[in-house]
Amino acid sequence: MAKKTTYRPKLTKRRLKEWGWGYLFILPWVVGVSIFFLYAMVQSLQFSFYNLLLSGGIQLQPLANPFDNFASVFVKEINFPVTLANFAIGLVLQLPIIIAFSLIIALLLNSKIRARSFFRMIFFLPVIIATGPVMSQLTAQGVASVPMVSQNTLLTVLSGLPEFIYEPINNLFSQLILILWNSGIQILIFLAGLQKVPSTLYEAAKIDGASGWESFWKITLPTVRPMILLNSIYTIVTLATGGTNEIIELIYSVTYAATKGYSYGAAMSWIYTLIVGVILLIAFLLLREKEPKHQDEAVYRRDVEAAKTLAKLQAKNARHRRQRQRREGRAAK
Amino acid sequence: MRKILSLILTLAMALSICSFAAAETAGMPELNTTDEITITFMTWDDFELTQALADAFHELHPNITVEIIQTTTADCTGTLINLAAENNLPDVYFWLDLDPLLANKMMLDITPYIENDEEAQTKLYPSLRRVGYVDGKRCYFMAGENLPAIIYLDQAVFEKLNREMPAQDWHWEDLLNLIETMTDASQGIWSYNYFMGPVTLGPIALTDNVTGEFGWDGEDYHFESGWVEMVEKQFEYARLGYQAIQGSDAYLAVVPDDLWPGESGHIAIQMDAYWTLNNIYTQPAALERGLKMVPYNSPIGEDTENGGQFSWLDMVSLSPTCEHPREAYEVAKFMTWGKDGWLVRAQQYPILTNEAGNPIYRVPGSLPMIQDEEVNAAMAAIMPALTDANGNVYWDDWAGFFAAIENPVTFGGRTIPGFNTFITDYYHGSDYAGNTGIEAAISAGAIDPYDYTDTLNTAGRQYYDDAMAVFYSVYGTAE
Numbered sequence: 001m002a003k004k005t006t007y008r009p010k011l012t013k014r015r016l017k018e019w020g021w022g023y024l025f026i027l028p029w030v031v032g033v034s035i036f037f038l039y040a041m042v043q044s045l046q047f048s049f050y051n052l053l054l055s056g057g058i059q060l061q062p063l064a065n066p067f068d069n070f071a072s073v074f075v076k077e078i079n080f081p082v083t084l085a086n087f088a089i090g091l092v093l094q095l096p097i098i099i100a101f102s103l104i105i106a107l108l109l110n111s112k113i114r115a116r117s118f119f120r121m122i123f124f125l126p127v128i129i130a131t132g133p134v135m136s137q138l139t140a141q142g143v144a145s146v147p148m149v150s151q152n153t154l155l156t157v158l159s160g161l162p163e164f165i166y167e168p169i170n171n172l173f174s175q176l177i178l179i180l181w182n183s184g185i186q187i188l189i190f191l192a193g194l195q196k197v198p199s200t201l202y203e204a205a206k207i208d209g210a211s212g213w214e215s216f217w218k219i220t221l222p223t224v225r226p227m228i229l230l231n232s233i234y235t236i237v238t239l240a241t242g243g244t245n246e247i248i249e250l251i252y253s254v255t256y257a258a259t260k261g262y263s264y265g266a267a268m269s270w271i272y273t274l275i276v277g278v279i280l281l282i283a284f285l286l287l288r289e290k291e292p293k294h295q296d297e298a299v300y301r302r303d304v305e306a307a308k309t310l311a312k313l314q315a316k317n318a319r320h321r322r323q324r325q326r327r328e329g330r331a332a333k
Numbered sequence: 334m335r336k337i338l339s340l341i342l343t344l345a346m347a348l349s350i351c352s353f354a355a356a357e358t359a360g361m362p363e364l365n366t367t368d369e370i371t372i373t374f375m376t377w378d379d380f381e382l383t384q385a386l387a388d389a390f391h392e393l394h395p396n397i398t399v400e401i402i403q404t405t406t407a408d409c410t411g412t413l414i415n416l417a418a419e420n421n422l423p424d425v426y427f428w429l430d431l432d433p434l435l436a437n438k439m440m441l442d443i444t445p446y447i448e449n450d451e452e453a454q455t456k457l458y459p460s461l462r463r464v465g466y467v468d469g470k471r472c473y474f475m476a477g478e479n480l481p482a483i484i485y486l487d488q489a490v491f492e493k494l495n496r497e498m499p500a501q502d503w504h505w506e507d508l509l510n511l512i513e514t515m516t517d518a519s520q521g522i523w524s525y526n527y528f529m530g531p532v533t534l535g536p537i538a539l540t541d542n543v544t545g546e547f548g549w550d551g552e553d554y555h556f557e558s559g560w561v562e563m564v565e566k567q568f569e570y571a572r573l574g575y576q577a578i579q580g581s582d583a584y585l586a587v588v589p590d591d592l593w594p595g596e597s598g599h600i601a602i603q604m605d606a607y608w609t610l611n612n613i614y615t616q617p618a619a620l621e622r623g624l625k626m627v628p629y630n631s632p633i634g635e636d637t638e639n640g641g642q643f644s645w646l647d648m649v650s651l652s653p654t655c656e657h658p659r660e661a662y663e664v665a666k667f668m669t670w671g672k673d674g675w676l677v678r679a680q681q682y683p684i685l686t687n688e689a690g691n692p693i694y695r696v697p698g699s700l701p702m703i704q705d706e707e708v709n710a711a712m713a714a715i716m717p718a719l720t721d722a723n724g725n726v727y728w729d730d731w732a733g734f735f736a737a738i739e740n741p742v743t744f745g746g747r748t749i750p751g752f753n754t755f756i757t758d759y760y761h762g763s764d765y766a767g768n769t770g771i772e773a774a775i776s777a778g779a780i781d782p783y784d785y786t787d788t789l790n791t792a793g794r795q796y797y798d799d800a801m802a803v804f805y806s807v808y809g810t811a812e
Contacts, residue, residue, distance in 0.1 A: 053807065054437035056654060057420035079762050082769075256410060257754045258432035258800035 106190030127184035477649030535563030641742030751800030
């Protein structure tokens with residue numbers, strides 16, 4: 001029986017240098033998150049177990065039960081479960097659209113077209129200019145909805161559906177342009193992934209008779225699969241924390257309500273964070289690429305995959321050959 | 334001409350200060366006139382105007398300097414919460430939401446100042462005199478900026494339909510009558526369009542001694558007064574085709590480019606806001622489309638005693654940690670509703686320019702909050718005569734307009750404890766016969782609003798009581 005080998009990268013000087021550069025690049029993010037985000041998160045967790053009063057600074061008043069605020073969210077907040085369900089349905093509808101749209105645009109922007117750089121800039125531009133006030137104004141002026149889809153017609157078509165389904169679909173159509181317009185980052189990530197695919201792979205596939213469609217499914221998609229996971233995570237986080245998210249608005253409103261307040265809002269934020277965490281975990285489990293445990297296994301899998309592809313292509317070539325021969329035979333008769 | 338006007342206004346201001354100083358009641362604490370004092374003032378108003386007011390205040394009180402902290406309406410509540418958490422609230426600050434300030438000790442009791450200020454007791458519009466009395470006994474805030482709801486009547490449409498324009502002192506019933514009779518489908522004219530519709534303005538206009546939305550009188554809501562009729566009428570007007578519905582087939586047939594109805598030239602009445610005059614109705618694009626919009630104050634019901642006129646009122650409070658509350662009160666008053674400040678504003682609005690040297694205001698940014706002939710005259714003098722595309726004046730009755738302002742009443746969220754939670758959770762958030770929100774249920778014909786007035790009154794009062802319990806726990810009870 002062959003002995004299983006575990007793949008461990010060697011700690012060479014070069015590798016250490018590479019790691020050093022990598023950590024240096026992410027250092028600003030780590031520092032920023034630690035100072036501006038992590039501290040605030042821990043503090044908000046602390047607030048959620050108390051009643052917070054602002055009077056000459058922060059005063060934390062103990063609760064009868066430290067989990068009172070968390071319990072109140074489920075007992076008192078009638079809008080929370082409904083808003084949460086709307087968010088989940090909206091997410092299921094919006095996520096595939098954003099991912100598919102980004103991938104298609106990235107493929108187009110990666111092809112050899114004139115003024116490619118200009119088009120790349122155009123698609124990324126909304127990410128830069130789409131600040132909160134700009135988006136609010138555009139949404140208010142109806143730019144976010146599809147011009148040719150009359151909302152009234154849509155309302156008539158969807159009016160038979162239950163409200164919890166009808167609402168997210170209606171929201172989707174009313175914000176379709178906005179959703180697609182917000183795909184700049186995802187396009188950029190896909191584009192980076194696509195540019196890493198060696199052109200020799202496509203050339204080899206072409207020589208073996210693969211069509212563009214086949215090349216997409218057999219070469220492009222497997223290559224950008226990790227990017228799909230990355231983009232899905234990014235999109236879920238963006239949608240979950242965006243300024244127009246109804247749950248965020250609800251958290252704002254309860255935070256500023258006299259009878260609920262900051263601690264209640266903090267508890268609700270943490271419940272929401274945990275729920276989004278679960279959604280992210282599900283997305284990760286569904287979309288992750290199962291890494292082979294051993295390098296041997298990886299090489300074996302790659303070879304098997306290549307052999308399968310080759311066999312399919314050969315079978316296809318043979319089929320084409322036979323068809324051609326039959327056509328030529330019929331023509332000769 | 335401008336110099337003469339400025340000179341007259343300066344003189345008037347100086348005289349009014351002298352007369353007012355003599356009129357102050359004996360109970361008002363003396364202003365500190367010797368120590369150097371700095372008062373921080375947080376606002377979202379235009380910096381140039383605020384600075385001009387701060388400079389004018391410093392000229393009158395050389396020992397008091399006003400330090401401006403600029404914010405925006407979007408950021409103000411969050412900023413205030415953060416500053417309070419750092420125990421660093423500005424001495425005087427504008428705000429938009431009452432509830433977070435009730436639940437935290439962020440406002441100073443200014444009762445001793447406002448009750449001993451004769452100008453506040455006699456000049457402020459009646460509805461504004463007691464606006465900040467949270468528990469009916471102690472005053473914690475004052476009106477800071479007045480941006481009234483304006484009903485714009487398009488004179489061009491009235492002329493086209495050969496109808497007479499109403500007088501400036503019109504009534505709510507006149508408005509309803511116009512809405513119900515001005516639609517003329519053959520000429521592509523709809524009666525009205527709204528930003529704030531009858532269901533918001535009506536209950537304020539039709540309830541006796543109203544101080545807030547939905548007929549709030551300081552203790553109870555009165556959904557049976559105004560709301561119940563107006564909520565039905567608002568949906569009925571849409572159903573009957575009196576209201577232009579942007580994007581609808583009927584509207585697109587007349588206005589193919591789907592312009593906002595208020596600037597289409599096909600609307601007789603646009604229920605909107607004061608700022609629309611500056612932003613749209615005095616702009617060349619609207620004039621070229623032939624619009625001749627005449628501003629009217631929101632009318633009050635004919636038989637209503639002390640009915641109100643809806644207005645976007647921004648509020649101003651003093652910090653409980655303020656070291657010089659008497660001086661801070663004087664700053665707050667001067668920078669917001671005080672007569673002296675308004676005479677300075679009347680001077681400044683026409684002459685303030687931006688960095689490029691262009692005038693900032695074609696129309697003054699907001700309107701006075703006091704009944705004062707001198708202020709009204711000064712403001713009427715600087716309000717622009719409204720002209721059509723050819724430069725011909727079609728309306729200039731600002732004196733009549735100012736005379737018709739009686740009783741500004743604002744959003745519940747700015748004056749009624751617990752209002753925002755009541756509206757979010759109960760009015761718009763509860764289930765009514767399978768519909769989320771009562772207006773959605775009425776619109777769908779699922780319920781009769783008359784069956785719900787008592788329930789709404791009771792629920793609204795309960796939200797108020799809950800919020801007041803929080804208020805008393807934070808601020809204590811009045812002695």
